[in-house]
Amino acid sequence: MIIGDEPSCNIYLRRMRIVDVIARKRDGHALSREEIDRFVAGVTDGSVPDYQASALLMAIVIRGMSDEETAWLTDAMVRSGERVDLSDIPGVKVGKHSTGGVGDKVSIVLAPLAAACGVVFPKMSGRGLGHTGGTLDKLQAIPGFRVDLGIDEFKRVVREVGTSIIGQSASLAPADKKLYALRDVTATIESIPLISASIMSKKLAEGCNALLLDVKCGDGAFMKTQESARALAASMVAIGTHAGVRTEAFITDMEVPLGRAIGNSIELVECFDTLRGRGPGDLEAVARRFASRMVVLAGLEREREAADVRVDAALSSGRAIQTLAKLVEAQGGNPRVLDDAALLPHVAEREVYRAARSGFIGAMRAEALGRASNLLGAGRTTVNDSIDHAVGVMVLAKPGDEVREDQPLLELHHRGGRGVEAALRMCHDAVTIVDAPPPARLKVIAEVR
Ligand code: URA
Numbered sequence: 137m138i139i140g141d142e143p144s145c146n147i148y149l150r151r152m153r154i155v156d157v158i159a160r161k162r163d164g165h166a167l168s169r170e171e172i173d174r175f176v177a178g179v180t181d182g183s184v185p186d187y188q189a190s191a192l193l194m195a196i197v198i199r200g201m202s203d204e205e206t207a208w209l210t211d212a213m214v215r216s217g218e219r220v221d222l223s224d225i226p227g228v229k230v231g232k233h234s235t236g237g238v239g240d241k242v243s244i245v246l247a248p249l250a251a252a253c254g255v256v257f258p259k260m261s262g263r264g265l266g267h268t269g270g271t272l273d274k275l276q277a278i279p280g281f282r283v284d285l286g287i288d289e290f291k292r293v294v295r296e297v298g299t300s301i302i303g304q305s306a307s308l309a310p311a312d313k314k315l316y317a318l319r320d321v322t323a324t325i326e327s328i329p330l331i332s333a334s335i336m337s338k339k340l341a342e343g344c345n346a347l348l349l350d351v352k353c354g355d356g357a358f359m360k361t362q363e364s365a366r367a368l369a370a371s372m373v374a375i376g377t378h379a380g381v382r383t384e385a386f387i388t389d390m391e392v393p394l395g396r397a398i399g400n401s402i403e404l405v406e407c408f409d410t411l412r413g414r415g416p417g418d419l420e421a422v423a424r425r426f427a428s429r430m431v432v433l434a435g436l437e438r439e440r441e442a443a444d445v446r447v448d449a450a451l452s453s454g455r456a457i458q459t460l461a462k463l464v465e466a467q468g469g470n471p472r473v474l475d476d477a478a479l480l481p482h483v484a485e486r487e488v489y490r491a492a493r494s495g496f497i498g499a500m501r502a503e504a505l506g507r508a509s510n511l512l513g514a515g516r517t518t519v520n521d522s523i524d525h526a527v528g529v530m531v532l533a534k535p536g537d538e539v540r541e542d543q544p545l546l547e548l549h550h551r552g553g554r555g556v557e558a559a560l561r562m563c564h565d566a567v568t569i570v571d572a573p574p575p576a577r578l579k580v581i582a583e584v585r
Contacts, residue, residue, distance in 0.1 A: 154178060154188045161195035169208045176212035180311045186318055193315065193324040201329035206371060207378040209329065213337035214379075216311035220258075220287060220343035225294055227256040228434045231344035232426065233335060235368070236268035238356040238506035239393035239531075243271045243301065244407040245415075245423040246430075248459035251298030252450035253427055253443075255434045258294045259301045260308075260342050264515050264523075267356065267506030269403065272303050273515075277400040277480055277525035281469030293466045297459060300467065308341040331358070332371040339376075346382040346433040348426060349373070353581060354391030356502020362387065362581060369584040382433060385584040388422055389577050392500045392535055395419040398509040399528015401480040402549060408474050411457040418579050424451075425580050481526035482549075487556050489546040489563040491539045498570035500535055505546070508562035511555035512548060527551055529559070536573045 157171045167175075175192060178184030201209065222229045230250070234240055243259060250257045261283075264270030272283045283303045285293065293300035306313065312334050319325045319334075339347055349372055352358070353365035369385035376383025395416040397406040409415040410423065424447050431443035450456045461471040473479045509515060513524035530547040533539050546563045550556050 154184050154192070158188060158192045158195055161192060161199055164199050166202055167205055167208075172205065172208045173212050176209070176216055176311045179314050180216040189315065190318050190322045190324070193319055193322060193330065196330060197324050197327040200327075203371070203374045203378075206329040206333055207375050210333040210336045210340065210375045211379065213309050213311045213315075213333060214340050216337075217309050217341060218305070218307045219341045220305075220308070222258060222291065222294075222343040225256060225258075225291055228346055229256050229258055229344040230346045230348065230430045230433050231339055231342055232257070232259065232348045232350065232430070233339050234350040235335070235352050235358050237352040237390040237394060238268060238502040238509075239395050239398045239403065240269060240350075240352065240390070241271075241274060241395065241397075241403045241407050241419065242350060242422055242426060244274060244404065244460075245410050245419065246426050247299040247301055248411060248463055249423055249427045249447065249450055249456045250430045251463075252455040252459045253431050253446045254436050255298065255427075255430045256294060257299040257430065258290065258342065258344065259299060260304045260338075261301055262304060263519070265519065266517075267503050267510060267515070269398070269400070269506070269509075269515065271301060273523055273525070274400045274403050275301060275469075277404055278464055278469040278473050279479065281464060282467050285467065293463070297462045297466050299459070299463060301463070302467075304338060309337040312337050328364070328367050328371050332368060332375055336372050336375040336379075340379050340381060344381065347376050347384075348430055348433060349383065349385035350426070351385050351387045351584075352390035353387050354389055354502065356393065356506055357390035366582065366584065369582075373584050384429065384433065386426065386429070386580050387582040387584065389579050389581055390502055391577060393502050393505050393531055394422065396531045396534075397528060398505055398531070399512075399514040399549065400523065400525040401477070401482055402528045402530060404473070404480060405477045408457065408460070408477075411451070411460055412454075413451055421579050481524075483526045483551050485550050485552065487548040487550060487560065488544040489548070489560055489567070491533075491541055491543045491545050491567075491569060493569055494539065494541045495569040495571055496573040497533050497535045497537045497539060497545070497567065498574050499566070499568040500531060500533070501566040504562045504566035505529055505531065508546075508548070508559040508566070511559040511562065512550050513554055524551060527554075529563075536576060538573070539569065
């Protein structure tokens with residue numbers, strides 16, 4: 137680890153009045169690098185009170201920030217804490233981040249798949265919040281699996297396995313932690329500069345040389361429209377590039393849950409199936425596309441075709457699933473779960489949601505289904521809630537499928553009926569049945585480089 141330099145020692149910066157910085161942004165001016173440094177340093181050391189920080193955040197939400205201001209904000213947030221030094225691990229270190237979705241288990245398939253292709257993939261992940269799931273929660277369904285490795289152990293696993301997935305250290309970008317908590321309660325989350333600086337400060341502090349972003353778009357995502365998803369992707373790619381990290385983004389569909397499982401244990405089983413070539417087509421397609429691009433970002437192949445061949449070989453040879461077994465074992469988990477799902481937390485009780493009429497599935501809205509799974513206990517509403525790894529929702533029919541009246545469309549895995557009534561109401565909100573099949577949706581909507 138190396139400690140960030142300390143711009144706030146500068147006397148000029150200490151004399152700068154935050155009230156003047158707020159007024160300048162309120163009046164639509166671009167902030168200077170020094171003003172942004174002063175603000176972030178003051179938030180980090182507590183010398184800028186919450187009311188002033190909140191006022192400036194609101195001024196940024198309303199007035200926006202240029203790409204340059206956003207890059208400076210990100211850089212100041214990175215320097216508010218530690219940065220992981222991965223330079224003693226050979227090879228190009230490629231990171232990945234998803235803006236979050238429902239049934240988004242891509243990282244758990246991608247980590248072993250990319251590593252089996254030769255990519256060095258250190259991954260720090262988050263927990264689920266709101267209707268979206270979190271990679272850490274899913275992995276913690278594996279008995280013994282540790283996500284709290286220290287940085288030295290994390291690096292040892294990356295060296296041995298090619299990948300490791302752990303929780304984000306609190307010492308990375310602490311300014312973001314404070315700002316995010318304020319934004320959450322001051323209606324200042326919805327701002328592309330603030331979201332991109334928040335995400336990118338944490339990712340850049342992780343110390344990778346290249347970064348592939350998954351910007352989810354649609355009903356179950358932060359970004360509901362393609363326009364906003366493209367703007368967020370472009371902003372984050374610009375920040376990464378400005379910081380000297382080769383950064384690219386895919387915009388992927390999150391109108392419908394990815395794959396068929398929404399929960400924790402049940403999503404893991406879907407990941408194991410996908411690594412064995414028996415998973416849902418949409419999940420496999422997204423994971424293959426990301427792995428292939430990571431092979432190129434790692435400099436292992438120049439062209440997509442050659443990278444695709446590597447990905448194919450990693451899957452068909454069984455190396456990808458073997459790499460997951462190694463990863464699980466290296467982080468203290470029981471690798472036998474890959475062959476015996478009964479070793480994962482599970483429940484026997486089921487309730488089904490049935491088609492109200494015959495026709496075609498027109499919509500299977502991701503957000504309502506994410507909420508249904510949470511109502512059963514699979515997610516949390518506040519960071520301190522505990523979750524039930526065993527429960528969740530299985531999607532039995534996807535948009536475009538022809539269904540008969542009374543056919544089971546969703547299967548609720550529940551514990552003693554907890555949340556079932558409310559979850560069934562959510563299922564009702566999620567599903568639309570129409571007379572003709574809707575147009576097929578692209579899973580990977582666009583690339584931003
Ligand atoms: N995720 C983050 O880490 N930050 C945001 O501002 C939004 C989503």
